[in-house]
Amino acid sequence: MNKFIHYEAVNTKIRALESRFLKEEDFNNLLNKKGINEIAAYLKNETHYKSVLHDIDENKIHRGELEILIRKDHVKQIGKLIFYFNNNYKKFFRYVFLKREIEDLKKVLRSIKNGKISSLNRESFAHLGQFSGIRVDSLLSSKTIDDFILSLKGTEYYSYLLPLEEEKGEKNIFLGEMVLDLAYFDIFYKTLESLNKNDKKIIDELQGTSVDLLNIQWIYRGINYYNMPRELLFNYTIPHGHILSVRDIKELCYCTGLKEFEDKILNTKYNFLFDNENTKNMFMERRSLRYQYYIVKKLKKRHRMDILEAIAFDVLLEFEIRDIITVIESIRYDMPLDEAKKFLVRKL
Numbered sequence: 001m002n003k004f005i006h007y008e009a010v011n012t013k014i015r016a017l018e019s020r021f022l023k024e025e026d027f028n029n030l031l032n033k034k035g036i037n038e039i040a041a042y043l044k045n046e047t048h049y050k051s052v053l054h055d056i057d058e059n060k061i062h063r064g065e066l067e068i069l070i071r072k073d074h075v076k077q078i079g080k081l082i083f084y085f086n087n088n089y090k091k092f093f094r095y096v097f098l099k100r101e102i103e104d105l106k107k108v109l110r111s112i113k114n115g116k117i118s119s120l121n122r123e124s125f126a127h128l129g130q131f132s133g134i135r136v137d138s139l140l141s142s143k144t145i146d147d148f149i150l151s152l153k154g155t156e157y158y159s160y161l162l163p164l165e166e167e168k169g170e171k172n173i174f175l176g177e178m179v180l181d182l183a184y185f186d187i188f189y190k191t192l193e194s195l196n197k198n199d200k201k202i203i204d205e206l207q208g209t210s211v212d213l214l215n216i217q218w219i220y221r222g223i224n225y226y227n228m229p230r231e232l233l234f235n236y237t238i239p240h241g242h243i244l245s246v247r248d249i250k251e252l253c254y255c256t257g258l259k260e261f262e263d264k265i266l267n268t269k270y271n272f273l274f275d276n277e278n279t280k281n282m283f284m285e286r287r288s289l290r291y292q293y294y295i296v297k298k299l300k301k302r303h304r305m306d307i308l309e310a311i312a313f314d315v316l317l318e319f320e321i322r323d324i325i326t327v328i329e330s331i332r333y334d335m336p337l338d339e340a341k342k343f344l345v346r347k348l
Contacts, residue, residue, distance in 0.1 A: 006084065007307075011309045011310075017081075020048035022047055022324075027327065027348055028348065029046075030042060031330070031331075031340055031341070031348075033327075034331070035331060036061065036062070036066065037061070039066070039328055040058035040061050041058040049073060051073065053069060064124065066328070067325055068124070070321055071100070071127070071321060072126045074100075074317055074318065074321060075097070075126065075130070078313075078317075081310055081313070088194040088195065089307075092192075092194060092195060094131055096188070096311075097131050098187060099184055101127045101130070101131050102184045104125045105128070105157070106177050106180060107124075107125070108139060109177065109180075110173065112142060112145065113173045117143065120140055122137075122140075132155050132157070133155050134152065135151060138151040145165075148176075149162065160179050160182060160186070161179055174221065174225075182236060185207070185211055185239075186238075198306055202308050204242075206295070206299065206308075208241050209243075209291075210292060211240050212244045213270065213288040213292070214288075215241060215244065217285065218236070218237065219233060220258075220284070223257070224258055244268070252264060283342065289319065289322070289345045290345050290346070292315070293316070293319050293346060296315050297312075299312065319346070322345055323344045326340070326343050326344055
């Protein structure tokens, strides 16, 4: 199939799906709801999520159940797009979804730490086991980090996690989440070799920015909260950054303290992460995500007949779901409206 006809077909489908994205009015309406039942009713009756929520009883649904259902809808929507791609690109999009499985694995890790692993089952996850050979039942029977690692034997994650057996305690969870992110990007970048040169360049820029921002957050936490040995911290950072080279990352890891670290970041394009002393801890992740949100929106205007449209759809739908979950959490904790808006990826 001719490349441009190929992208014309998939991008036409994407534009139709994007037209259903929630608007600013929808988020304002959701923020003014009184509880999870009202949010579920609105999503069911007024938005594209009706296709996955049509059978629910909004008066009985729980927060976690609603989250899983809308995340499963994400899988369904991307599945509609994968149909249009050839085998190499189908495989690539499978690895795009590994990121969501990684988030599920982090959820398992945190549940082990908090002693709540017994409360989880297959229905607690939208993606776990769908894109790799994870033995879900074995994973969910884990009582310790060592059990967790052993249950992943035979998967692509296992070799990355093995060194964690030497690290114990609180740091073990922190390093576990770092390692899972490292594993994802390492595996992801290997799949880029099967794409054409132009598509590879586009994804490299977009994902490289994500890598930069994630490394900054990990290093900040490693220094500020765990006082990690610098060599260990550097060993678990992620290569493939967009503007931060391996040398840059090493210099950041070996900063003598937070002041030096923040001063270095303030001299980069990512200075917005540390330009407000009062909010840097609370909003660092949100600022990072909002920056990526608007980068994707900007790139969409420059690209038409390439993979960017499909990648952007996936990212923007993920951010939409994230914002819905943030709204649910803000209402759960009775957060003032103006304060709740600050935690959204999009700016209202």
